[in-house]
Amino acid sequence: MNTTQSDRWQVEVERRLSQGVELEFTQAQFARTVEAAPDDVGLKIFLDGLVGATSAERHEVYRCPMAPCARLLPAGMANTVCPFCQADFEQEGVTAEVEPVYRLVGEGSRDIRWLIVIHGMNSRAKWQEAFSWEIANRLSYSAPVLIYKYGWATIDVFARWLHDRLARRLGERMRIAIAEAQKSRLPDRPDIIAHSFGTLLLSRVLENPEFADLKFGRIITAASIVRPDFDWDRLIAQGRVEAVLNHVGGQDRAVPFAQYAIPGAGPGGKVGYLAASTLNVRAEEYGHSGFFLPENLGAAISRHGLWQAFLTRPLARFRPVGAFVAEADWRPAPLVVRMCTRTLAYGVFWVLAPFSWVRRKIDP
Template structure:
């Protein structure tokens, strides 16, 4: 039979939970006592919160509360002295009452964030179910009014073998992002969308981020899945400059497409298997996932549901974000140039043979 948890351990766990979620950081003694199953008369709890204040982990805030029973709203101390309630418009002087003084505690931490809107960049030649239902899942699972732009760059065939065609595709993506950001600002939404990118879409995103012509584009939190971005991509520079708020690299341990990318697609690398070397990147490995398993309906629902990896990354404070199966790669070295050149020459030959079929496919499904 397990021993019951000591009260102080439960109180510490509640503090950690609030810091990790960035929610409920400000509270009264009565509110915290009710949450942890005790009362305001509990002297041990008072001592516990006092120690948190003394250590700098929390602050005491003196606030005011409207004394009118039908209101009871908290009034910011910044607006004191109050003669009229800003919520119920009661004239305190006329009614002969005064605001109630109330003590609040404020944990020192970052508040949670909302997902205001996002851009999705799909993988190469993808027509998967997740594209059709992603917006619906976001609206239902995340409970936010968060517009989702799913950017489709069309069918890529010979394009993947030629760097200048990569840049052309990336330019189109960057221009579409700029239009979307301009439209978001006109709708009074933030200028920094969150990004989810998959497979070849991750590489196009990296080209946009490295292109001086798109230095005006800044992004919120970025999730890459099945990434073919090289592991040594400089995410730290982008985060330090404010171009990107944070990056989560979701890795599939059974992804066979990612390790092959550098042998067929110039400039790419196995970021979706090795991980990112950047100090500030967050790498998380799913031991059973293949290249596109992240977007299978059941997996997608799990990622964006409350408590799911993507949901937590997109909404929780980064300071306390420490997901299970997180890892930090130590090194990476590109495959020998001769090997990469040989496989790409083979790729050119195969594409040359398939060129007529590729052209016909583009006409039917551009």
């Protein structure tokens, strides 16, 4: 076994571990992938070395000895009748062939069983209609998608009490959707994709004791206006949330100003999240809504795209391009500044409230 071969084989091992796929295999199966001979002695030494280093486990399986069949036998049927070719081993005077099987020690991939998507302010864009179609066509399986539309959010964003009302509606809709999913034998933990103002509403649901029973799988926030110091670590430790990916737009001009007008908001989609258990990834060329441009959305949920990988792969080895650690010294803008700008925004709220009400009636 030469170094070049060993390095190539190790690359294949790392690929399987990082994607959580094809963790169990025979030597012949692995050999086909790395273009080696099925009985390559060096490959056997390499695989046994993984076992010795506790990077893999080895156990024995039995194969039908009849040449036309040669299929792996179910457990407990090594010395009886082959369930595939019906050969009686005793009558044929043969015994099942013993073959070692290796299993890499690592987490397997997960399925995207269903999704809830929470849009941002006034984002009745084409991506909403295209999203389910993209998911169905770009992923290797079908995943039901609930796109939650809370209507037009305009001056609502200036008032905390209106946030709470919108968040309560969102939480109630989530609870109904989860109950319906359970009836369809889907998991009770949907994965979440939230954008802009939708990220803030999601954080409100997670903070509200009324919805403490709701639990979620993996969460993706894009152009987040959640505060960088939001306690994601606690939610993950409590089992409320499995994992969080914060997708940051390097050219986002809206997120940095959110804290000056929107109560409780912050530049999570610019600074990143401080929680150690979250993953921040920056896309330098993206603006505030760049995540949902057709070409970017398609890339994100393609086979090796960032969102698809985050939602399906083991996260212990997940290190995407653009990952960064948020600066721990982040502090919100001075309270006096935020109070002044929010007071101005609240004044605008009362001036425009009647017009906003009319707009909702005309275009709900």
